[in-house]
Amino acid sequence: MINENSEIILSVRDLRANVDGTEILKGLNLEVRAGEIHAIMGLNGSGKSTFSKVLAGHPDYEVTAGEIHFKGQDLLELEPHDRATSGIFLAFQYPLEIPGVSNRDFLRVAFNAHRKARGEDEIDVFDFDDLIEEKLNVVKMDASFLDRSVNEGFSGGEKKRNEILQMALLEPALAILDETDSGLDIDALKTVAGGVNQLSTSDNAVVLITHYQRMLDYIVPDYVHVMADGRIITTGGKDLAKELESRGYEWVLEADRTGVTA
Amino acid sequence: MxxxxxxxxxxxxxxxxxxxxxxxxxxxxxxxxxxxxxxxxxxxxxxxxxxxxxxxxxxxxxxxxxxxxxxxxxxxxxxxxxxxxxxxxxxxxxxxxxxxxxxxxxxxxxxxxxxxxxxxxxxxxxxxxxxxxxxxxxxxxxxxxxxxxxxxxxxxxxxxxxxxxxxxxxxxxxxxxxxxxxxxxxxxxxxxxxxxxxxxxxxxxxxxxxxxxxxxxxxxxxxxxxxxxxxxxxxxxxxxxxxxxxxxxxxxxxxxxxxxxxxxxxxxxxxxxxxxxxxxxxxxEQTTTKIYGLGAIAANQHIDTHSLVALSHPHGVVEQQHKVIVDDHAHSVFNGRMAVAQKAQLTNASQLNRNLLLSDKARVDTKPQLEIVADNVKCAHGATVSQLQADEIFYLQSRGISAPQAQRLLIYAFAMEMLETISVETLRSRLASTISKWA
Known part of the structure; x- marks a missing residue:
């Protein structure tokens, strides 16, 4: 939902970043306002996932130039966990398995870290159980998942639903979904998309990173950006995704090379 | 050395x-x-x-x-x-x-x-x-x-x-x-x-x-x-x-x-x-043996576990897990010997040794020692020596958990897997609290 008067949640200017000394992001610009859903599409290696990791503060990614402002703060000044408690949430492309840590404990510790950052008291085990049972409905997850180790032995679809469960619990101002749709069957995709739609409000924003137009049938973006060679080279509405699906990326890349507007 | x-x-x-x-x-x-x-x-x-x-x-x-x-x-x-x-x-x-x-x-x-x-x-x-x-x-x-x-x-x-x-x-x-x-x-x-x-x-x-x-x-x-x-x-x-x-x-x-x-x-x-x-x-025949080990050492401590499971009859089941957390200059030694004699057919045995190093100066020597004569048996074994995984820590950080807290959580989880084999609850929880202070 576009509302030009709403708060700017994320503002990225001329962002450049390296991995292992190789420049991956080469001058990226993006502005996201409250209430908006953005899709970033692009070929493999265009820098989409790197961008998501840089936003979350992964230590392997070195920002060499540019700036990122998140709700008015300089995001690059913040440690990864401070970014999270300030309202950034990254749904991982490959959620990690953490043997020995129960999902329930993990979620409670994360939730309490957020409360603590807001200056609120930690909630106890029982109150937390009530809260999390409620959130399970968002992604139609069975309570038995809470007592298993984090993501251990989960199917691909279960891991992605578990990511959205975390999003439902932590209520971020900006959720970045990194290829959350990859490898999902259609039922799991509908569940995940349904969860994201339920969580989208006029106060928060979502950035979907995807290869495929398919998810955008269920989560309708306000903007579709095409990334290539570490930059956003074109931006359109939801129809751009359909056009990319039928025509491929070559025409956009060509237009960018020749400087002709698509 | x-x-x-x-x-x-x-x-x-x-x-x-x-x-x-x-x-x-x-x-x-x-x-x-x-x-x-x-x-x-x-x-x-x-x-x-x-x-x-x-x-x-x-x-x-x-x-x-x-x-x-x-x-x-x-x-x-x-x-x-x-x-x-x-x-x-x-x-x-x-x-x-x-x-x-x-x-x-x-x-x-x-x-x-x-x-x-x-x-x-x-x-x-x-x-x-x-x-x-x-x-x-x-x-x-x-x-x-x-x-x-x-x-x-x-x-x-x-x-x-x-x-x-x-x-x-x-x-x-x-x-x-x-x-x-x-x-x-x-x-x-x-x-x-x-x-x-x-x-x-x-x-x-x-x-x-x-x-x-x-x-x-x-x-x-x-x-x-x-x-x-x-x-x-x-x-x-x-x-x-x-x-x-x-x-x-x-x-x-x-x-x-x-x-x-x-x-x-x-x-x-x-x-x-x-x-x-x-x-x-x-x-x-048909004995069941489950042995679990947990070590957590720091400073100049040295611990050494030498285990032997000697099987000489059929249908034996053996499960062994040995986990050690090693910090500072501490040194852990594990030697896990399993001797499966000719008569111990249809033995089903597994052994896993996992070591978590928290310092560059910590040392682990580990040696699985399988001596299998019987020809119809299952014997799996493995040993790992690793540090805390940076990606796991980052995953926890991305959920608002600070790096030191993430490390404590991972160390605790590593140890708890072994402590959960202790059925007496007060003992288990006391040992767990030692680990959480320790980590």
Whole structure:
């Protein structure tokens, strides 16, 4: 939902970043306002996932130039966990398995870290159980998942639903979904998309990173950006995704090379 | 590294080491109470000691565990001693009330022990009061007595905790044995001994708890023999949390008859140097053996677990997991031997050793040792040595958990997997809280 008067949640200017000394992001610009859903599409290696990791503060990614402002703060000044408690949430492309840590404990510790950052008291085990049972409905997850180790032995679809469960619990101002749709069957995709739609409000924003137009049938973006060679080279509405699906990326890349507007 | 280890050992010649061992043996013998002469047991052990040398780094079994620091002390066999209730209170578990044996300097303290919650017919007490049992058939008869430190204990133990479960007796209350050493100015040699006989169809949960009263140097040389007759079930926790100056060498020898089940968890948190020789011998078919180990060490601590599971009958099931957290300059050694003889067909065995290094200076030596003669068996094994995974920490950070808190959570999780095998809840939660403080 576009509302030009709403708060700017994320503002990225001329962002450049390296991995292992190789420049991956080469001058990226993006502005996201409250209430908006953005899709970033692009070929493999265009820098989409790197961008998501840089936003979350992964230590392997070195920002060499540019700036990122998140709700008015300089995001690059913040440690990864401070970014999270300030309202950034990254749904991982490959959620990690953490043997020995129960999902329930993990979620409670994360939730309490957020409360603590807001200056609120930690909630106890029982109150937390009530809260999390409620959130399970968002992604139609069975309570038995809470007592298993984090993501251990989960199917691909279960891991992605578990990511959205975390999003439902932590209520971020900006959720970045990194290829959350990859490898999902259609039922799991509908569940995940349904969860994201339920969580989208006029106060928060979502950035979907995807290869495929398919998810955008269920989560309708306000903007579709095409990334290539570490930059956003074109931006359109939801129809751009359909056009990319039928025509491929070559025409956009060509237009960018020749400087002709698509 | 091998050369420097050899140098340390070479501070004492083989002759000097033998003289040292003789001194320990003579001292230990002299301290034996007359009522416990046990001529057969003692003389066999002494004969064995005369033929064996004090271990050095040249012995394969002691390659990574340097006893030079132990040799630097002249340990004197401990005498009778007492402890105050305050020294014991923290170790007593509510679940074991009325079934607690307190052993001080190798002798049972009647004053501190409690026996009222044990069913009729079950014997728990001092060897001196139970010499009429068929002790000689069991005491010091377990395989694995051919070893210097076990023989040293057999020569010199001053008392033994005897636990005897008659046929088909199920003991509901877990039995806790608390071993303490009351330090003196001279460093002491303390030699606790325990004999458990679980007759056919009986069941028991046993906790052996080696506590530390002081950081002064002393030498605990403990031997526990566990006999599981047919279809018996024994769940055993061996907790070693001795003081920072202790040298702890322990033997657990388990003999399993057919259809018996042994579940053991060994926890090593304490001592300056600790060696646990954990030996399981199968004497009948279809035995189940589950052994779990957890070590958490820092500073200059050294722990060494040498386990042996010897299978000689079909349909045996063995599951072993051994996990160690090593910080600072600490050093962990694991040698997991499984001997599967020709007759042990259809054995299903697995062994996993995982080590978590928290410092660049920490050291781990691990060696699975599978000796499989039988041709129709499943034996899986693996060993890993790793640091905390940066990606796991980042995943937790991305959910608002700070890096130090993420590390604590991961260390705790690593350890809890082993502690969850301990069924007595208060013990499990106390050990867990040690880990969370530690991490």
């Amino acid at each position: 091998a050369s420097s280890t050899a140098e340390v050992h070479s501070r004492m010649t083989a002759d000097q080491r033998d003289a040292y061992l003789k001194g320990l043996v003579q001292g230990a013998k002299a301290a034996v109470p007359k009522a416990l002469a046990l001529e057969t047991v003692r003389s066999r052990a002494e004969a064995l000691l005369n033929e064996h040398a004090f271990p050095s780094a040249r012995d394969e079994d002691w390659r990574f565990t340097d006893l030079a620091d132990l040799l630097a002390h002249n340990f004197v066999a401990a005498g009778e001693a007492t402890v105050g209730e305050a020294d014991v209170a923290d170790l007593r578990l509510p679940e074991t009330a009325g079934a607690q044996v307190v052993v001080v300097n190798g002798r049972i303290s009647a004053e501190r022990s409690q026996f009222q919650n044990l069913p009729d017919g079950v014997i728990v007490g001092s060897l001196q009061s139970h010499l009429d049992l068929q002790i000689v058939e069991r005491l010091a008869q377990a395989s694995g007595h051919h070893e210097v430190f076990t023989a040293l204990n057999s020569v010199g133990f001053q008392d033994a905790v005897v636990v005897w479960l008659p046929r088909n007796t199920v003991v509901e209350t877990p039995l806790q044995i608390i071993y303490l050493s009351q330090p003196e100015e001279t460093p002491l040699l303390v030699q606790p001994r325990c004999l458990v006989v679980a007759e056919t169809g009986s069941a028991l949960t046993l906790i052996e708890d080696f506590g530390g009263l002081s950081a002064a140097p002393h030498f605990t040389n403990a031997v526990t023999e566990l006999w599981l007759d047919a279809n018996a079930q024994l769940t055993h926790s061996r907790i070693q949390r001795e003081g920072a100056g202790t040298f702890h060498i322990g033997k657990t020898a388990v003999t399993q008859a057919r259809d018996s089940q042994y579940i053991g968890t060994a926890v090593d948190f304490g001592a300056r140097l600790a060696r646990h020789n954990w030996e399981i011998y199968q004497t009948g």
